[in-house]
Amino acid sequence: MAKKNVKVLPAARQILDMNAFDAGAHTGALNPLLERRIANVGASAVLFYREPIEVVSASGSWMTAADGKRYLDFYNNVPSVGHTHPRVVAAVTDQIGRLNINTRYLNSVVDLYLDALKARFPASLSNVVLSCSGSEANDLALRIAAATSGGTGIIVSENAYHGNTSIISDISPSALKRRGLPDHVVTVAAPSNAGQSDSIENAFAADIKRAIAELGRRGHKLSAFICDSIFSSDGVYADPPGFLRKAIETVHKAGGLYIADEVQPGFARTGDAFWGFARHDVMPDVVTMGKPMGNGFPMAGLVTRPELLERFCEDTGYFSTFGGNPVAAAAGMAVLNVIDEEQLQENALRQGNHIKERLRDVAAKDDRIAEVRGAGLFLGIELCRSGKRDQPDAEVASSVINGLKDRGVLIGAAGKFGNTLKVRPPLSLSEEEADIFVDRLADTLSALPAA
Amino acid sequence: MAKKNVKVLPAARQILDMNAFDAGAHTGALNPLLERRIANVGASAVLFYREPIEVVSASGSWMTAADGKRYLDFYNNVPSVGHTHPRVVAAVTDQIGRLNINTRYLNSVVDLYLDALKARFPASLSNVVLSCSGSEANDLALRIAAATSGGTGIIVSENAYHGNTSIISDISPSALKRRGLPDHVVTVAAPSNAGQSDSIENAFAADIKRAIAELGRRGHKLSAFICDSIFSSDGVYADPPGFLRKAIETVHKAGGLYIADEVQPGFARTGDAFWGFARHDVMPDVVTMGKPMGNGFPMAGLVTRPELLERFCEDTGYFSTFGGNPVAAAAGMAVLNVIDEEQLQENALRQGNHIKERLRDVAAKDDRIAEVRGAGLFLGIELCRSGKRDQPDAEVASSVINGLKDRGVLIGAAGKFGNTLKVRPPLSLSEEEADIFVDRLADTLSALPAA
Numbered sequence: 004m005a006k007k008n009v010k011v012l013p014a015a016r017q018i019l020d021m022n023a024f025d026a027g028a029h030t031g032a033l034n035p036l037l038e039r040r041i042a043n044v045g046a047s048a049v050l051f052y053r054e055p056i057e058v059v060s061a062s063g064s065w066m067t068a069a070d071g072k073r074y075l076d077f078y079n080n081v082p083s084v085g086h087t088h089p090r091v092v093a094a095v096t097d098q099i100g101r102l103n104i105n106t107r108y109l110n111s112v113v114d115l116y117l118d119a120l121k122a123r124f125p126a127s128l129s130n131v132v133l134s135c136s137g138s139e140a141n142d143l144a145l146r147i148a149a150a151t152s153g154g155t156g157i158i159v160s161e162n163a164y165h166g167n168t169s170i171i172s173d174i175s176p177s178a179l180k181r182r183g184l185p186d187h188v189v190t191v192a193a194p195s196n197a198g199q200s201d202s203i204e205n206a207f208a209a210d211i212k213r214a215i216a217e218l219g220r221r222g223h224k225l226s227a228f229i230c231d232s233i234f235s236s237d238g239v240y241a242d243p244p245g246f247l248r249k250a251i252e253t254v255h256k257a258g259g260l261y262i263a264d265e266v267q268p269g270f271a272r273t274g275d276a277f278w279g280f281a282r283h284d285v286m287p288d289v290v291t292m293g294k295p296m297g298n299g300f301p302m303a304g305l306v307t308r309p310e311l312l313e314r315f316c317e318d319t320g321y322f323s324t325f326g327g328n329p330v331a332a333a334a335g336m337a338v339l340n341v342i343d344e345e346q347l348q349e350n351a352l353r354q355g356n357h358i359k360e361r362l363r364d365v366a367a368k369d370d371r372i373a374e375v376r377g378a379g380l381f382l383g384i385e386l387c388r389s390g391k392r393d394q395p396d397a398e399v400a401s402s403v404i405n406g407l408k409d410r411g412v413l414i415g416a417a418g419k420f421g422n423t424l425k426v427r428p429p430l431s432l433s434e435e436e437a438d439i440f441v442d443r444l445a446d447t448l449s450a451l452p453a454a
Numbered sequence: 455m456a457k458k459n460v461k462v463l464p465a466a467r468q469i470l471d472m473n474a475f476d477a478g479a480h481t482g483a484l485n486p487l488l489e490r491r492i493a494n495v496g497a498s499a500v501l502f503y504r505e506p507i508e509v510v511s512a513s514g515s516w517m518t519a520a521d522g523k524r525y526l527d528f529y530n531n532v533p534s535v536g537h538t539h540p541r542v543v544a545a546v547t548d549q550i551g552r553l554n555i556n557t558r559y560l561n562s563v564v565d566l567y568l569d570a571l572k573a574r575f576p577a578s579l580s581n582v583v584l585s586c587s588g589s590e591a592n593d594l595a596l597r598i599a600a601a602t603s604g605g606t607g608i609i610v611s612e613n614a615y616h617g618n619t620s621i622i623s624d625i626s627p628s629a630l631k632r633r634g635l636p637d638h639v640v641t642v643a644a645p646s647n648a649g650q651s652d653s654i655e656n657a658f659a660a661d662i663k664r665a666i667a668e669l670g671r672r673g674h675k676l677s678a679f680i681c682d683s684i685f686s687s688d689g690v691y692a693d694p695p696g697f698l699r700k701a702i703e704t705v706h707k708a709g710g711l712y713i714a715d716e717v718q719p720g721f722a723r724t725g726d727a728f729w730g731f732a733r734h735d736v737m738p739d740v741v742t743m744g745k746p747m748g749n750g751f752p753m754a755g756l757v758t759r760p761e762l763l764e765r766f767c768e769d770t771g772y773f774s775t776f777g778g779n780p781v782a783a784a785a786g787m788a789v790l791n792v793i794d795e796e797q798l799q800e801n802a803l804r805q806g807n808h809i810k811e812r813l814r815d816v817a818a819k820d821d822r823i824a825e826v827r828g829a830g831l832f833l834g835i836e837l838c839r840s841g842k843r844d845q846p847d848a849e850v851a852s853s854v855i856n857g858l859k860d861r862g863v864l865i866g867a868a869g870k871f872g873n874t875l876k877v878r879p880p881l882s883l884s885e886e887e888a889d890i891f892v893d894r895l896a897d898t899l900s901a902l903p904a905a
Contacts, residue, residue: 046764
């Protein structure tokens with residue numbers, strides 16, 4: 004190992020989490036693997052925890068560390084049907100030993116998957132473009148919107164994260180550090196009833212209207228409003244279903260597109276629908292997907308109306324070397340089948356409700372829990388100073404995250420203030436595992452000094 | 455199948471190949487799988503051949519179609535150690551059944567790979583960022599260049615292709631259709647001795663100097679010169695090694711970065727070096743990788759100097775959910791090991807030289823072969839009108855491609871005029887397979903009417 008390259012970073016590098024490892028704040032010797040990682044990836048290191056965990060294996064809802072300790076994974080929304088699910092492993096293993104090519108050739112495994120994926124969407128969204136990452140899908144979606152709308156203005160929520168390419172970082176407030184949002188991007192607050200007298204639906208539509216006007220003042224016609232319908236990185240806002248309706252009407256009236264970023268809420272996680280947008284009874288122009296699509300096999304994509312894709316492709320050629328390869332298709336097909344056969348959408352709803360119910364009991368006894376919200380197995384637990392719901396407490400969130408880690412549960416935080424725990428276990432979670440989480444959370448909270 | 459969605463496209467959609475399937479030009483009924491594919495992916499379809507091939511399996515240098523016909527794959531530069539190589543398949547199979555997580559946790563499989571990858575580079579390029587696609591790697595490289603140089607101007611070769619994200623499509627002339635290059639992008643001709651009295655090295659450096667001046671006139675300070683060192687989509691220009699030296703000096707003098715796009719020439723393909731840039735004895739500021747990196751497992755990345763990455767990360771957070779997962783690392787490690795143990799770099803050189811030698815015999819008898827050039831198993835065969843080396847003939851190239859397909863060999867074309875056959879078989883090619891290619895090419899040419 005090139006020891007001379009080890010560099011202690013000047014500050015924590017973090018995206019979407021208040022819980023990053025901070026080499027600058029670290030005291031004492033780094034463990035050898037951590038030192039090696041920092042030497043290898045430099046400033047791009049984004050590690051979790053004061054002492055990052057070395058993981059060696061995982062199965063279902065559990066990960067095993069190098070020291071033998073087992074962790075219940077309530078953080079990672081990628082292995083959504085469970086870590087190393089045997090059906091997905093078998094599908095990848097079988098296909099990668101048979102054929103792995105690009106989409107310049109025909110292969111029925113790919114179209115079997117494309118058919119199955121399309122069957123989950125409204126019939127009008129009949130064209131699929133597969134790619135490698137949610138970032139790539141959103142990058143393409145934004146360009147489809149520009150080609151369709153003729154506009155340049157983008158509306159996002161104030162703590163949104165949509166990915167890592169250049170144009171997508173530009174619309175991801177939570178990924179920006181020293182620099183601000185560019186001129187063509189205007190934010191709206193996540194839809195919540197905090198301080199609103201009007202309904203969330205009306206208030207959010209009014210915000211969108213103001214954002215469109217602001218873009219207009221800056222000389223930008225609206226191109227698109229893009230949101231993750233569960234507002235994950237804003238702190239998880241799910242209710243009441245339908246609150247997006249008037250906002251989307253407003254976007255469409257202004258000639259903009261509605262891009263539903265389903266990279267986080269999609270594939271049955273919210274329990275009461277397969278897609279987050281479906282909970283709101285709205286019709287997207289483009290839907291993007293990623294993370295859980297292949298349960299960890301790198302794959303992503305979008306669906307849209309054929310005429311939108313055609314308009315874009317008239318100007319610019321688009322080809323993804325890895326996107327839509329048959330191994331990805333096999334992984335994706337296994338994921339869809341497992342969700343159906345193991346009734347994971349129903350399970351997400353059931354376990355999510357169970358957790359919410361039990362958490363409300365915990366909250367009744369601990370006034371640092373300001374709110375428990377969310378849908379299915381995508382919940383947010385907002386933490387505040389004791390009894391002061393309007394005073395977000397990121398420190399207690401950080402203490403809870405590290406306390407849960409000590410107790411063998413992995414979880415992250417989100418929101419503008421980093422004070423909302425994100426609950427995102429595999430959809431295959433058992434009630435026993437759900438109870439372990441709630442019990443250990445209650446235990447962690449009671450062990451913390453009152454704030 | 456939603457038959458009503460089938461749409462005959464108005465024109466061929468093609469990237470980097472003159473050989474795309476064109477539904478608009480197609481007469482007669484489409485086969486059902488082709489019809490289904492077009493219904494599924496719409497205008498984004500990029501298929502090969504007048505009649506696209508349905509492939510069902512592949513091994514080594516060979517792909518097998520649904521009708522049982524076997525094809526020698528001289529096109530696909532992704533399965534570079536051979537289709538479905540058992541070592542890569544075993545590595546993916548083993549790791550995906552054990553653990554597949556993101557880089558927020560430590561895992562020694564990942565650092566084993568990062569160490570091995572870094573060992574292939576000059577010591578100063580000691581930070582690696584792994585991502586999913588070459589497009590993502592180039593997208594990040596361009597932003598690192600902007601943050602480092604403070605400039606906005608980009609120089610590319612005139613038929614370059616660097617990927618599919620928004621900012622990378624903008625610097626990929628061969629991906630643009632109705633629209634032109636943006637103002638901040640200036641092209642240079644691929645380095646060749648066509649019409650030059652000066653050396654290629656001097657002439658190319660002079661071109662770069664002119665491009666920098668042109669950017670200056672447009673108000674753009676140079677940010678980066680990015681090139682694939684074998685100039686693949688320009689038609690393959692490899693010789694003489696070293697011709698990039700003065701150009702890179704010129705770029706560095708102007709305060710710009712040299713980004714070596716090794717997505718195509720990297721990983722031993724050129725035979726006389728592991729990386730294309732190494733053939734030219736130049737030092738890149740950023741090197742990007744993709745395609746053959748995981749032999750088809752979706753993975754890519756870049757290496758750079760720590761201070762460049764740090765400068766970028768100060769402004770913008772970067773995290774790739776799938777990039778650097780342990781399954782990708784296992785695949786990438788297997789690829790490096792196979793290249794070494796099967797001596798594939800040496801084999802690429804040997805078989806490439808063998809093909810070149812035999813092709814020169816063919817060319818001596820057929821004056822439609824204007825030139826055979828390239829390095830290792832990355833060759834270009836430039837075709838022209840009989841005896842007229844300055845008259846590119848894309849039609850004869852297209853006929854040869856389709857004639858070779860009939861004879862069971864798959865190959866593509868490149869270059870501004872689409873008249874250069876790209877020879878890119880797996881690096882594990884045997885001499886017998888090399889001879890099959892040359893024999894069938896000679897046979898195809900002799901069956902064509904003289905142009």
